[in-house]
Amino acid sequence: MLKQIKRFIRTLFILMIFCWLQLQPAYAAMDVQGVIDTDTRWKIADSPIHITGDVRILKNTTLAIDPGVEVIFQTSPDPRQGYSIRIDGALVARGSQRQPIRFTAKDPSHPWGAIMFLDSSRDWDPDTSAGSIVEYCIIEHGGNEGSSAAMVSIFNAMPRIAQNAIRFSLTAGVSAFVSEDPAGISSLSGDIQILSNRIYNNATGIRFMAEGGIIQDNYFLNNNSAIDLQVRSNDVRIINNTVYSSAPELFGAGVRLLFDEVSSGIKSYQWRQTAGTPVTLSNPQSARTAFIAPDLDGNMETLSFDLTVTNKDGAQSTKTIEISITGEYPPPVAAAGANRNVQLPREEGVTVSVTLSGAGSSDPYLGIAAYAWEQTDGKPVKLQGADTIRPTFDVPDSVSAGDRMTFKLTVTNLGGLTSDDSMDIVYYDDNIFPVANAGADQTVLQGTTVVLNGTGSTDPDGGISSFTWEQTDGPPVDLLSANTAMPYFKAPTGNTAPETLTFRLEVTDNDGLKSTDEVSITVNGTLIAEITAGPVAAASGEMVVLDGSASIDQNAAANIIIQNNTLAADSAGAGLIALTAAANTSFIMNLTGNNLSAAENDGYIIYAYDWFDEAPPTIDMPDNWWGTVETATIENLIYDKRNNYRLPTIEYTPFAGREITDAGSSLPYPPLANAGVDLVSAADNLVTLDGSGSHDPEGIAVYRWEQIAGPAVDLKTADQAVASFIAPAGGDDGVSLEFKLTVSTDDSFSHSDTVNVTVTPDEALPKVDVGGCFIESARLTPANDSLFGKILSLFFLFIISAVSVAGVSYRLRKLVPAVFIVPAALFLISVPSHAGYFSVGGGAGGDADEVNMTLEIGAKDIDLNNFDMLFGIGMFFIPHSDNELPDGTFSLPCPNDDCSRLGNFRKGTGVGFFGKLGTEIGSSDFYVSAIGGFNAYTESRLSRSPATGRVYEDSSDSKVEALYGGGISYFFDYKWNIVIQLDYDNIRGGTGTIGWHW
Structure with a gap:
């Protein structure tokens, strides 16, 4: 009993759980907008993800998207800019070959914005397989984002972009810039990798203004411009790509190269912290890095960072920067006052007292708690009130004109933070000493003209009468105008490391007093590490950005490699590869081993334009296949110095003699579906869906048709380019199918297109009229009876006719009149005859499978060689009516080949004639007869459409079939002369008639 109770409880529990699950709502789309500040995963159970506003992934946060997830950007209320995903942290969108991730628009006519990798986003690290990655994704119907001008935008970041389908962008598919400022010039570090993507049907495939990159094994199709490359780069490699363009773009339908400025030449960047509380540097191998200022519990600290840059030859340069980190409040500001000139006493024994002032010091947040003065240079003095705001001291007698003393003030606020400042006091007799100012230290490039500036020198009580400059340290230079306030020289060249040159300025006033100052000029090597930061002081919790993008290798040249590609344009007005250069650019271009072709050798394969340097050097493009071996044709495909003397000469020899087999992408061409134009059809008509306009140049595409809306139909050859179905009924209002x-x-990827089919409202079609007689066609077709039946029926008709004619001929002694008299006699003479009969009856069965009505007239007791014969002729009717035809049968052939045959059906009323020849058995008035004749009827061939269930009359023919059988007759000679007959034949079946005889 206990076991049964336990079993009952378990069963009840399971049922309760089942009911609870049934009542739970189904998964709905997840709406996402705003900030993502914790690690997040979008799972397949969450799909589709609806982006209902801009999304931002904060720094140190990762958004991971599982394979198969669909991300649908909803339509923005601002048509000028769609919703975007901005990444300060990391985006891991890694689909699979069978389950790609899809980024798409709810309404393709209103594109979404962009996936934007910002400077602080986490770069892809191939060694650890960590960082930002977009792989096996379908990215489509976007690019409506003003600052990025692409669906995938990269701002000084290095995500991995590989194995994607990037298509239908309003602007570019992928762009790489230095910053979100569209005026910024590229300055990216490392190599952006854009690998094995299908990039098609975008305004521009890739817009690339980056420090370096690899564009490899991509397939470009139907972009107005495939690759737009603005070069401020070390190495950009465009290798093994396939580019097909139909755009009439003269300035680079395939590749546009803009050599915009001198290359930076930096191959790699490395940031390291060298002092202070440890912080985490974002992207330490990028030109720009950033960190969050640490919390120092209100204290102040200086953090030091080194940037080491390496050029393509392996040479390195390092620069250090210091960042001051404050607490919650900034430190105080110390102000020791301006430098002063103090006059010595004219008479001995007079004491000069000097008062210092720190009254300019301030701290608006916490206030100053303490002052501390100290002497740091000059003949020592005794400070009175050194811990006050205004200390004093007496000038010793040993001080003479021209002596200098330096004092430092340190102030401390209530939070314990300090700040210091210094001031100088210079002593004089009657004439105040001039103050020499050689200007600020400078850092300059090799070979530049350097101007020294002593115009800041002053004389408080007169004027400067002379300037004298001399070099005191560093490689000697030729200093020109050394006796003026602003001499100049040319910085030396050839140094690989920075060198410092020191110059001293001596100024003399109008009374002959002199003063000196020094300035240092650092001449950088060819490789320069440069850092900018803003600000150099930051409070705890603030983000500090360190920027090394100004670093440069002065001897660098951009190295552009375009190799083993297949590039083709089929528009007569296109320029396949366009080249233009700004002034003073430096580049090396290697364009070789490519298959290059233009439509019917029209347009240009190479189009050079707007070359700003005079007499540009020749550009070599050897070992390419130009689609021809005719040199005159090749020269016509190149627009260069032969067309405009300001342009470079393109040297195309030697060239390949045939197409290069290993050039181009390894990917198949991008799938591009075209379901054809919308269609209109009537019910039961064959509808052909034609997808043969889909892009399928190599015949390898796989097609799949499916119905997504409307009444279900039987779709045939759904795995072929052309599919078909039979249109369903349209009803009163018509129906729409999609x-x-x-x-x-x-x-990996697919593309879909849709087509609409409108089925018009059903027409009032003519229906079969089944109420008439058998005469419904001009053509009589014999029924398909057996040969035996035909022979037998003809034989009986012949015997009956022959006997009748013979009998009449015997009596008339003439043959010809008998042929005409016998039929008339059977109908006219037999009635008044003393040996005639007439009967009426009916029956059912036989091949007609219907009831019949029979009229028969004839004669008996016809003496023929001692035999009493009977001869009769009858007419019968078989009223088939409409009971064999389905209701609503249309009197039209079925309009499609899918109709199934229902068979042959008789309609109307069949009419037949027969003859009867019998003999009397003895003298019993009992006759046994043979019957022969024919039946005329109308037969319809029907079929049914599987799409609508309608029945169609494919044909309607009048037919004749043979009748044969036998019967018995008995003539009663009583009060009533009655005849009773029973017949059986193949058409009527069993038939009984009754009548009278005379």
């Missing part, structure tokens, strides 16, 4: 064609060229 079909989707999906085309794929491998297991």
